[in-house]
Amino acid sequence: MGVRFxxxxxxxxxxxxxxxxxxxxxxxxxxxxxxxxxxxxxxxxRKRDLPWRRTRDPYAVLVSEVMLQxxxxxxxxxxxxxxxxxxxTPQALAxxxxxxxxxxxxxxxxxxxxxNLHQAVQEVAARYGGTIPDDPEELETLPGVGAYTAGAVxxxxxxxxxxxxxxxxxxxxxxxxxxxxxxxGQLRLWAARLVDPSEPGAxxxxxxxxxxxxxxxxxxxxxxxxxxxxxxxxxxxxxEERPRPRERxxxxxVWEAVAILLDRxxxxxxxxxxxxxxxxxxxxxxxxxxxxxxxxxxMWELPGREVSSKGRASAEVVDLAKELLVRLGRNPxxxxxxxxxxxxxxxxxxxxxxxxxxxxLLCLGRSTEREGRPLGAVKGGAVKDxxxxxxxxxxxxxxxxxxxxxxxxxxxxxxxxxxQRAAEGSAQMGQIAISGSRP
DNA sequence: AACTCGGGGTT
DNA sequence: AACCCAGAGTT
Numbered sequence: 001m002g003v004r005f006x007x008x009x010x011x012x013x014x015x016x017x018x019x020x021x022x023x024x025x026x027x028x029x030x031x032x033x034x035x036x037x038x039x040x041x042x043x044x045x046r047k048r049d050l051p052w053r054r055t056r057d058p059y060a061v062l063v064s065e066v067m068l069q070x071x072x073x074x075x076x077x078x079x080x081x082x083x084x085x086x087x088x089t090p091q092a093l094a095x096x097x098x099x100x101x102x103x104x105x106x107x108x109x110x111x112x113x114x115x116n117l118h119q120a121v122q123e124v125a126a127r128y129g130g131t132i133p134d135d136p137e138e139l140e141t142l143p144g145v146g147a148y149t150a151g152a153v154x155x156x157x158x159x160x161x162x163x164x165x166x167x168x169x170x171x172x173x174x175x176x177x178x179x180x181x182x183x184x185g186q187l188r189l190w191a192a193r194l195v196d197p198s199e200p201g202a203x204x205x206x207x208x209x210x211x212x213x214x215x216x217x218x219x220x221x222x223x224x225x226x227x228x229x230x231x232x233x234x235x236x237x238x239x240e241e242r243p244r245p246r247e248r249x250x251x252x253x254v255w256e257a258v259a260i261l262l263d264r265x266x267x268x269x270x271x272x273x274x275x276x277x278x279x280x281x282x283x284x285x286x287x288x289x290x291x292x293x294x295x296x297x298x299m300w301e302l303p304g305r306e307v308s309s310k311g312r313a314s315a316e317v318v319d320l321a322k323e324l325l326v327r328l329g330r331n332p333x334x335x336x337x338x339x340x341x342x343x344x345x346x347x348x349x350x351x352x353x354x355x356x357x358x359x360x361l362l363c364l365g366r367s368t369e370r371e372g373r374p375l376g377a378v379k380g381g382a383v384k385d386x387x388x389x390x391x392x393x394x395x396x397x398x399x400x401x402x403x404x405x406x407x408x409x410x411x412x413x414x415x416x417x418x419x420q421r422a423a424e425g426s427a428q429m430g431q432i433a434i435s436g437s438r439p
Numbered sequence: 440a441a442c443t444c445g446g447g448g449t450t
Numbered sequence: 451a452a453c454c455c456a457g458a459g460t461t
Contacts, residue, residue, distance in 0.1 A: 109445025
Protein backbone atom coordinates (compact mmCIF):
# COMPACT_ATOMS: atom_id res chain seq x y z
CA MET A 1 0.00 0.00 0.00
CA GLY A 2 1.63 3.22 -1.15
CA VAL A 3 1.41 6.57 0.56
CA ARG A 4 -1.31 8.69 -0.98
CA PHE A 5 -1.98 12.38 -0.87
CA UNK A 6 -4.91 14.70 -0.99
CA UNK A 7 -4.81 18.29 -2.16
CA UNK A 8 -6.26 20.93 0.10
CA UNK A 9 -5.93 24.19 -1.74
CA UNK A 10 -2.24 24.82 -2.23
CA UNK A 11 -1.26 22.72 0.72
CA UNK A 12 -0.27 19.14 0.06
CA UNK A 13 -0.18 16.87 3.06
CA UNK A 14 -0.14 13.11 3.59
CA UNK A 15 -3.28 11.31 4.71
CA UNK A 16 -3.14 9.54 8.03
CA UNK A 17 -2.50 5.86 7.64
CA UNK A 18 -4.34 3.84 6.42
CA UNK A 19 -5.74 5.25 3.23
CA UNK A 20 -9.33 6.47 3.54
CA UNK A 21 -10.81 4.80 0.51
CA UNK A 22 -14.33 4.88 1.79
CA UNK A 23 -16.17 1.85 0.49
CA UNK A 24 -14.74 -1.38 1.94
CA UNK A 25 -15.00 -2.92 -1.51
CA UNK A 26 -12.29 -0.50 -2.58
CA UNK A 27 -9.98 -1.24 0.30
CA UNK A 28 -6.55 -2.65 -0.46
CA UNK A 29 -5.79 -6.21 0.56
CA UNK A 30 -3.43 -4.99 3.25
CA UNK A 31 -6.08 -2.68 4.71
CA UNK A 32 -8.62 -5.49 4.74
CA UNK A 33 -6.15 -7.79 6.52
CA UNK A 34 -5.38 -5.12 9.09
CA UNK A 35 -9.10 -4.56 9.69
CA UNK A 36 -9.72 -8.27 10.20
CA UNK A 37 -6.86 -8.51 12.68
CA UNK A 38 -8.14 -5.59 14.76
CA UNK A 39 -11.70 -6.84 14.75
CA UNK A 40 -10.81 -10.44 15.63
CA UNK A 41 -8.60 -9.26 18.48
CA UNK A 42 -11.45 -7.11 19.77
CA UNK A 43 -13.91 -9.99 19.59
CA UNK A 44 -11.56 -12.37 21.37
CA UNK A 45 -11.04 -9.85 24.16
CA ARG A 46 -14.57 -8.53 24.54
CA LYS A 47 -17.01 -11.21 23.45
CA ARG A 48 -19.84 -11.85 25.85
CA ASP A 49 -20.38 -15.28 27.28
CA LEU A 50 -23.68 -16.22 25.64
CA PRO A 51 -25.36 -19.64 25.83
CA TRP A 52 -25.22 -20.27 22.08
CA ARG A 53 -21.51 -19.45 22.04
CA ARG A 54 -20.80 -22.49 24.17
CA THR A 55 -21.61 -24.86 21.34
CA ARG A 56 -21.17 -25.24 17.62
CA ASP A 57 -24.11 -27.58 17.25
CA PRO A 58 -25.64 -26.35 13.98
CA TYR A 59 -29.17 -26.86 15.34
CA ALA A 60 -28.43 -24.73 18.41
CA VAL A 61 -26.84 -22.06 16.22
CA LEU A 62 -29.88 -22.10 13.93
CA VAL A 63 -32.29 -21.81 16.86
CA SER A 64 -30.34 -18.91 18.35
CA GLU A 65 -30.10 -17.04 15.06
CA VAL A 66 -33.81 -17.33 14.35
CA MET A 67 -34.64 -16.20 17.89
CA LEU A 68 -32.27 -13.26 17.51
CA GLN A 69 -34.07 -11.95 14.44
CA UNK A 70 -35.25 -8.50 15.52
CA UNK A 71 -34.96 -9.56 19.14
CA UNK A 72 -32.43 -8.46 21.73
CA UNK A 73 -29.81 -10.78 23.13
CA UNK A 74 -31.04 -10.31 26.71
CA UNK A 75 -34.56 -11.25 25.69
CA UNK A 76 -33.47 -14.36 23.83
CA UNK A 77 -31.23 -15.90 26.51
CA UNK A 78 -33.94 -17.48 28.71
CA UNK A 79 -36.01 -18.58 25.70
CA UNK A 80 -32.97 -20.25 24.15
CA UNK A 81 -32.16 -22.13 27.34
CA UNK A 82 -35.71 -23.38 27.80
CA UNK A 83 -35.99 -24.27 24.12
CA UNK A 84 -32.86 -26.43 24.09
CA UNK A 85 -34.14 -28.34 27.10
CA UNK A 86 -37.59 -28.90 25.64
CA UNK A 87 -36.50 -29.45 22.03
CA UNK A 88 -32.84 -30.54 22.31
CA THR A 89 -32.54 -31.89 18.76
CA PRO A 90 -34.06 -31.10 15.36
CA GLN A 91 -35.84 -34.45 15.60
CA ALA A 92 -37.43 -33.53 18.92
CA LEU A 93 -38.65 -30.24 17.48
CA ALA A 94 -39.90 -31.83 14.28
CA UNK A 95 -42.08 -34.24 16.24
CA UNK A 96 -43.55 -31.64 18.61
CA UNK A 97 -47.11 -30.33 18.42
CA UNK A 98 -47.64 -26.93 16.84
CA UNK A 99 -49.28 -25.48 19.94
CA UNK A 100 -46.39 -26.62 22.13
CA UNK A 101 -43.89 -24.96 19.81
CA UNK A 102 -45.85 -21.71 19.74
CA UNK A 103 -46.27 -21.82 23.51
CA UNK A 104 -42.49 -22.04 23.96
CA UNK A 105 -42.18 -18.97 21.75
CA UNK A 106 -44.89 -16.98 23.53
CA UNK A 107 -43.76 -13.46 24.42
CA UNK A 108 -40.98 -13.18 21.84
CA UNK A 109 -43.24 -11.96 19.04
CA UNK A 110 -42.97 -12.53 15.30
CA UNK A 111 -44.61 -15.90 15.76
CA UNK A 112 -44.11 -16.84 12.11
CA UNK A 113 -40.51 -17.52 13.17
CA UNK A 114 -41.62 -20.38 15.39
CA UNK A 115 -43.87 -21.85 12.72
CA ASN A 116 -41.12 -21.54 10.11
CA LEU A 117 -38.48 -23.05 12.38
CA HIS A 118 -40.81 -25.94 13.14
CA GLN A 119 -41.32 -26.51 9.41
CA ALA A 120 -37.62 -26.01 8.69
CA VAL A 121 -36.49 -28.91 10.88
CA GLN A 122 -39.19 -31.09 9.34
CA GLU A 123 -37.75 -30.27 5.92
CA VAL A 124 -34.25 -30.96 7.22
CA ALA A 125 -35.43 -34.39 8.32
CA ALA A 126 -37.10 -35.10 4.98
CA ARG A 127 -34.53 -33.62 2.62
CA TYR A 128 -31.21 -33.90 4.45
CA GLY A 129 -31.74 -36.93 6.67
CA GLY A 130 -31.84 -34.77 9.78
CA THR A 131 -28.51 -33.04 9.16
CA ILE A 132 -28.56 -29.27 8.82
CA PRO A 133 -26.82 -28.26 5.56
CA ASP A 134 -23.67 -26.13 5.61
CA ASP A 135 -24.17 -24.36 2.29
CA PRO A 136 -25.69 -20.86 2.62
CA GLU A 137 -27.71 -21.29 -0.57
CA GLU A 138 -29.26 -24.51 0.68
CA LEU A 139 -29.85 -23.01 4.12
CA GLU A 140 -31.70 -20.15 2.49
CA THR A 141 -34.23 -22.54 0.97
CA LEU A 142 -35.46 -23.38 4.48
CA PRO A 143 -38.50 -21.40 5.66
CA GLY A 144 -37.56 -18.51 7.93
CA VAL A 145 -33.92 -18.61 6.86
CA GLY A 146 -32.95 -15.54 4.84
CA ALA A 147 -29.63 -14.16 3.70
CA TYR A 148 -28.53 -13.10 7.16
CA THR A 149 -29.42 -16.30 9.01
CA ALA A 150 -27.98 -18.50 6.25
CA GLY A 151 -24.68 -16.62 6.40
CA ALA A 152 -24.62 -16.64 10.19
CA VAL A 153 -25.29 -20.38 10.52
CA UNK A 154 -22.84 -21.29 7.73
CA UNK A 155 -20.04 -19.16 9.16
CA UNK A 156 -20.56 -19.82 12.87
CA UNK A 157 -21.46 -23.51 12.83
CA UNK A 158 -19.51 -24.65 9.76
CA UNK A 159 -16.71 -22.11 9.21
CA UNK A 160 -17.95 -21.13 5.76
CA UNK A 161 -16.70 -17.67 4.72
CA UNK A 162 -20.15 -16.19 4.07
CA UNK A 163 -21.22 -12.62 4.91
CA UNK A 164 -23.90 -12.00 7.54
CA UNK A 165 -25.42 -8.53 7.49
CA UNK A 166 -27.76 -7.75 10.35
CA UNK A 167 -28.79 -4.37 11.76
CA UNK A 168 -25.54 -3.99 13.68
CA UNK A 169 -23.40 -4.78 10.65
CA UNK A 170 -25.41 -2.41 8.50
CA UNK A 171 -24.73 0.41 10.93
CA UNK A 172 -21.02 -0.43 11.26
CA UNK A 173 -20.50 -0.65 7.50
CA UNK A 174 -22.54 2.48 6.84
CA UNK A 175 -20.24 4.35 9.20
CA UNK A 176 -17.02 2.77 7.92
CA UNK A 177 -17.94 3.95 4.41
CA UNK A 178 -19.66 7.15 5.59
CA UNK A 179 -22.59 6.19 3.39
CA UNK A 180 -26.00 7.33 4.72
CA UNK A 181 -28.00 4.61 2.97
CA UNK A 182 -26.11 1.75 1.37
CA UNK A 183 -28.30 -0.74 -0.50
CA UNK A 184 -28.71 -4.33 0.60
CA GLY A 185 -26.55 -5.48 -2.30
CA GLN A 186 -23.86 -2.95 -1.46
CA LEU A 187 -23.75 -4.05 2.16
CA ARG A 188 -23.55 -7.68 1.16
CA LEU A 189 -20.67 -6.94 -1.17
CA TRP A 190 -18.74 -5.07 1.51
CA ALA A 191 -19.31 -7.74 4.11
CA ALA A 192 -18.24 -10.47 1.66
CA ARG A 193 -15.04 -8.56 0.92
CA LEU A 194 -14.20 -8.08 4.59
CA VAL A 195 -15.13 -11.45 6.09
CA ASP A 196 -12.10 -13.32 7.38
CA PRO A 197 -11.68 -16.54 5.34
CA SER A 198 -10.12 -18.52 8.18
CA GLU A 199 -12.36 -17.37 11.03
CA PRO A 200 -15.60 -16.20 9.43
CA GLY A 201 -17.74 -17.05 12.44
CA ALA A 202 -15.66 -15.02 14.86
CA UNK A 203 -15.39 -12.21 12.33
CA UNK A 204 -19.12 -11.96 11.69
CA UNK A 205 -19.90 -12.11 15.39
CA UNK A 206 -17.15 -9.54 15.96
CA UNK A 207 -18.85 -7.06 13.62
CA UNK A 208 -22.14 -7.59 15.45
CA UNK A 209 -20.51 -7.37 18.86
CA UNK A 210 -18.86 -4.13 17.78
CA UNK A 211 -22.21 -2.70 16.70
CA UNK A 212 -23.80 -3.85 19.93
CA UNK A 213 -21.15 -2.68 22.41
CA UNK A 214 -19.20 0.15 20.73
CA UNK A 215 -20.71 1.32 17.45
CA UNK A 216 -24.15 1.89 18.97
CA UNK A 217 -27.00 3.74 17.22
CA UNK A 218 -26.60 6.78 19.43
CA UNK A 219 -23.47 8.05 21.16
CA UNK A 220 -21.05 5.50 19.72
CA UNK A 221 -17.84 5.04 21.71
CA UNK A 222 -15.39 5.98 18.95
CA UNK A 223 -12.60 6.49 21.50
CA UNK A 224 -12.86 2.85 22.51
CA UNK A 225 -13.36 1.54 18.97
CA UNK A 226 -10.76 -0.95 17.76
CA UNK A 227 -11.34 -0.03 14.10
CA UNK A 228 -11.80 3.73 14.42
CA UNK A 229 -8.80 4.32 12.17
CA UNK A 230 -10.66 2.60 9.32
CA UNK A 231 -13.81 4.67 9.74
CA UNK A 232 -14.71 7.41 7.27
CA UNK A 233 -17.60 8.68 9.41
CA UNK A 234 -15.29 9.00 12.36
CA UNK A 235 -12.99 11.14 10.25
CA UNK A 236 -15.82 13.26 8.91
CA UNK A 237 -17.56 13.53 12.27
CA UNK A 238 -20.80 12.16 10.83
CA UNK A 239 -21.01 8.94 12.86
CA GLU A 240 -24.19 10.00 14.67
CA GLU A 241 -25.93 10.55 11.32
CA ARG A 242 -25.08 7.16 9.87
CA PRO A 243 -27.04 5.34 8.76
CA ARG A 244 -29.87 7.73 7.99
CA PRO A 245 -33.05 6.57 9.77
CA ARG A 246 -35.85 5.51 7.48
CA GLU A 247 -39.09 7.44 7.46
CA ARG A 248 -41.92 5.97 9.45
CA UNK A 249 -45.61 6.25 8.95
CA UNK A 250 -47.83 7.20 11.86
CA UNK A 251 -49.11 4.27 13.91
CA UNK A 252 -52.91 3.93 13.86
CA UNK A 253 -54.88 3.10 17.00
CA VAL A 254 -57.44 0.31 16.81
CA TRP A 255 -60.17 -0.39 19.36
CA GLU A 256 -61.27 -3.95 19.87
CA ALA A 257 -64.22 -5.07 21.97
CA VAL A 258 -63.40 -8.36 23.69
CA ALA A 259 -65.92 -10.91 24.89
CA ILE A 260 -64.99 -12.82 28.02
CA LEU A 261 -67.65 -15.53 27.99
CA LEU A 262 -67.85 -17.38 31.28
CA ASP A 263 -69.85 -20.54 31.32
CA ARG A 264 -72.19 -20.61 34.30
CA UNK A 265 -70.10 -19.05 37.05
CA UNK A 266 -71.76 -18.87 40.43
CA UNK A 267 -73.71 -15.67 40.66
CA UNK A 268 -74.28 -13.75 43.83
CA UNK A 269 -76.36 -10.72 44.36
CA UNK A 270 -75.58 -8.18 47.02
CA UNK A 271 -78.48 -5.81 47.67
CA UNK A 272 -77.75 -2.19 46.84
CA UNK A 273 -74.36 -2.87 45.30
CA UNK A 274 -72.95 -3.98 41.98
CA UNK A 275 -73.65 -7.53 40.86
CA UNK A 276 -70.96 -10.03 41.57
CA UNK A 277 -69.95 -13.40 40.19
CA UNK A 278 -67.73 -15.99 41.72
CA UNK A 279 -65.13 -17.22 39.29
CA UNK A 280 -62.68 -19.98 40.07
CA UNK A 281 -60.03 -21.74 38.03
CA UNK A 282 -62.57 -24.29 36.87
CA UNK A 283 -64.89 -21.74 35.32
CA UNK A 284 -64.74 -22.16 31.56
CA UNK A 285 -63.78 -19.26 29.32
CA UNK A 286 -64.33 -19.29 25.58
CA UNK A 287 -61.22 -18.82 23.46
CA UNK A 288 -60.66 -19.05 19.74
CA UNK A 289 -57.68 -19.81 17.55
CA UNK A 290 -56.51 -17.23 15.06
CA UNK A 291 -56.14 -18.15 11.43
CA UNK A 292 -52.90 -19.63 10.14
CA UNK A 293 -51.76 -16.46 8.43
CA UNK A 294 -51.55 -12.79 9.21
CA UNK A 295 -51.18 -11.10 12.56
CA UNK A 296 -50.50 -13.46 15.50
CA UNK A 297 -51.16 -16.41 13.21
CA UNK A 298 -52.08 -19.63 15.00
CA MET A 299 -52.23 -18.01 18.43
CA TRP A 300 -55.26 -18.32 20.72
CA GLU A 301 -57.20 -15.34 22.02
CA LEU A 302 -60.40 -14.16 23.59
CA PRO A 303 -62.95 -13.55 20.84
CA GLY A 304 -63.12 -9.90 19.90
CA ARG A 305 -64.33 -7.51 17.27
CA GLU A 306 -62.88 -4.27 16.01
CA VAL A 307 -65.10 -1.30 16.85
CA SER A 308 -65.06 2.18 15.36
CA SER A 309 -66.18 3.94 18.51
CA LYS A 310 -66.06 3.10 22.16
CA GLY A 311 -69.80 3.60 22.50
CA ARG A 312 -70.53 0.67 20.18
CA ALA A 313 -68.41 -1.76 22.13
CA SER A 314 -70.94 -3.37 24.45
CA ALA A 315 -73.52 -3.78 21.68
CA GLU A 316 -70.92 -5.39 19.43
CA VAL A 317 -69.90 -7.74 22.19
CA VAL A 318 -73.50 -8.89 22.66
CA ASP A 319 -73.79 -9.47 18.91
CA LEU A 320 -70.54 -11.39 18.88
CA ALA A 321 -71.58 -13.46 21.86
CA LYS A 322 -74.84 -14.44 20.19
CA GLU A 323 -73.01 -15.48 17.03
CA LEU A 324 -70.60 -17.57 19.01
CA LEU A 325 -73.41 -19.25 20.92
CA VAL A 326 -75.10 -20.15 17.66
CA ARG A 327 -71.89 -21.69 16.42
CA LEU A 328 -71.63 -23.60 19.68
CA GLY A 329 -75.15 -24.91 19.28
CA ARG A 330 -76.54 -23.02 22.21
CA ASN A 331 -79.36 -20.60 22.71
CA PRO A 332 -78.34 -17.02 21.79
CA UNK A 333 -81.51 -15.64 23.36
CA UNK A 334 -79.95 -16.37 26.73
CA UNK A 335 -77.62 -13.40 26.37
CA UNK A 336 -79.18 -10.24 27.69
CA UNK A 337 -77.58 -6.87 28.06
CA UNK A 338 -77.66 -6.92 31.82
CA UNK A 339 -75.29 -9.90 31.77
CA UNK A 340 -72.59 -7.62 30.37
CA UNK A 341 -69.99 -6.12 32.66
CA UNK A 342 -67.34 -3.71 31.42
CA UNK A 343 -63.81 -4.34 32.69
CA UNK A 344 -60.93 -1.84 32.62
CA UNK A 345 -59.49 -1.28 29.11
CA UNK A 346 -56.04 -2.60 28.24
CA UNK A 347 -53.64 -0.81 25.91
CA UNK A 348 -51.12 -2.76 23.93
CA UNK A 349 -48.61 -1.48 21.36
CA UNK A 350 -47.47 -3.37 18.29
CA UNK A 351 -44.75 -1.84 16.16
CA UNK A 352 -47.20 -0.91 13.43
CA UNK A 353 -50.48 -0.67 15.35
CA UNK A 354 -51.70 0.47 18.74
CA UNK A 355 -54.49 -1.57 20.27
CA UNK A 356 -57.00 -0.65 22.94
CA UNK A 357 -58.81 -3.73 24.14
CA UNK A 358 -62.21 -3.13 25.73
CA UNK A 359 -63.03 -6.31 27.65
CA UNK A 360 -66.55 -7.26 28.69
CA LEU A 361 -67.53 -10.03 31.02
CA LEU A 362 -70.52 -12.11 29.95
CA CYS A 363 -71.73 -14.66 32.43
CA LEU A 364 -73.80 -17.30 30.66
CA GLY A 365 -76.55 -18.93 32.62
CA ARG A 366 -78.84 -21.91 32.30
CA SER A 367 -80.96 -20.09 29.75
CA THR A 368 -78.30 -20.48 27.07
CA GLU A 369 -78.34 -24.25 27.33
CA ARG A 370 -80.31 -26.54 25.11
CA GLU A 371 -81.82 -29.85 25.96
CA GLY A 372 -79.58 -32.83 25.51
CA ARG A 373 -76.59 -30.67 24.70
CA PRO A 374 -73.81 -31.13 27.24
CA LEU A 375 -71.62 -28.20 28.15
CA GLY A 376 -68.51 -27.83 26.05
CA ALA A 377 -69.81 -30.05 23.28
CA VAL A 378 -67.76 -28.14 20.74
CA LYS A 379 -64.11 -28.69 21.47
CA GLY A 380 -60.90 -28.76 19.51
CA GLY A 381 -60.60 -29.74 15.88
CA ALA A 382 -60.38 -27.04 13.26
CA VAL A 383 -63.60 -26.85 11.32
CA LYS A 384 -63.34 -26.79 7.57
CA ASP A 385 -66.22 -25.68 5.45
CA UNK A 386 -65.90 -25.69 1.69
CA UNK A 387 -62.16 -25.20 1.90
CA UNK A 388 -62.71 -22.14 4.06
CA UNK A 389 -60.86 -22.27 7.34
CA UNK A 390 -63.29 -21.52 10.13
CA UNK A 391 -62.45 -20.30 13.56
CA UNK A 392 -61.70 -22.97 16.13
CA UNK A 393 -63.40 -22.47 19.48
CA UNK A 394 -62.68 -24.05 22.83
CA UNK A 395 -63.86 -23.74 26.43
CA UNK A 396 -60.87 -23.65 28.76
CA UNK A 397 -60.29 -23.40 32.48
CA UNK A 398 -57.29 -21.74 34.06
CA UNK A 399 -55.23 -24.91 33.85
CA UNK A 400 -55.86 -25.50 30.15
CA UNK A 401 -55.28 -21.85 29.26
CA UNK A 402 -51.83 -22.19 30.76
CA UNK A 403 -50.76 -24.48 27.93
CA UNK A 404 -52.25 -22.50 25.07
CA UNK A 405 -50.09 -20.07 23.08
CA UNK A 406 -51.51 -16.61 23.76
CA UNK A 407 -50.29 -13.16 22.72
CA UNK A 408 -49.00 -11.07 25.60
CA UNK A 409 -52.05 -8.80 25.77
CA UNK A 410 -54.44 -11.78 25.79
CA UNK A 411 -52.42 -13.48 28.52
CA UNK A 412 -52.74 -10.30 30.58
CA UNK A 413 -56.50 -10.19 30.12
CA UNK A 414 -56.92 -13.79 31.20
CA UNK A 415 -54.49 -13.50 34.10
CA UNK A 416 -56.40 -10.48 35.37
CA UNK A 417 -59.54 -12.56 35.31
CA UNK A 418 -58.08 -15.22 37.56
CA UNK A 419 -55.77 -12.98 39.55
CA GLN A 420 -58.58 -11.00 41.09
CA ARG A 421 -57.96 -13.23 44.08
CA ALA A 422 -54.96 -11.12 45.02
CA ALA A 423 -56.76 -7.85 44.40
CA GLU A 424 -59.91 -8.95 46.18
CA GLY A 425 -58.06 -10.36 49.13
CA SER A 426 -61.11 -11.37 51.06
CA ALA A 427 -62.18 -14.26 48.86
CA GLN A 428 -61.67 -17.85 49.83
CA MET A 429 -59.06 -19.99 48.17
CA GLY A 430 -60.19 -21.16 44.78
CA GLN A 431 -63.02 -18.71 44.66
CA ILE A 432 -62.85 -15.15 43.54
CA ALA A 433 -65.37 -12.47 43.11
CA ILE A 434 -65.40 -10.16 40.16
CA SER A 435 -67.48 -7.11 40.51
CA GLY A 436 -68.17 -4.49 37.95
CA SER A 437 -70.67 -1.98 36.82
CA ARG A 438 -72.99 -2.35 33.92
CA PRO A 439 -71.92 -0.40 30.84
C1' DA B 440 -38.41 -1.08 -2.62
C1' DA B 441 -42.12 -0.92 0.51
C1' DC B 442 -45.10 -3.36 3.64
C1' DT B 443 -46.30 -6.60 7.30
C1' DC B 444 -45.17 -9.07 11.28
C1' DG B 445 -44.45 -8.47 18.31
C1' DG B 446 -42.63 -7.12 22.00
C1' DG B 447 -39.67 -4.69 24.83
C1' DG B 448 -35.49 -2.00 26.18
C1' DT B 449 -33.14 2.67 25.67
C1' DT B 450 -32.89 7.27 25.32
C1' DA C 451 -42.65 9.13 22.20
C1' DA C 452 -39.14 7.71 18.95
C1' DC C 453 -35.94 4.46 17.85
C1' DC C 454 -34.35 -0.03 17.04
C1' DC C 455 -33.22 -4.71 17.95
C1' DA C 456 -28.01 -10.96 15.46
C1' DG C 457 -34.77 -10.15 9.64
C1' DA C 458 -37.97 -12.88 6.60
C1' DG C 459 -41.79 -13.16 3.53
C1' DT C 460 -44.93 -10.96 0.52
C1' DT C 461 -46.40 -7.71 -2.86
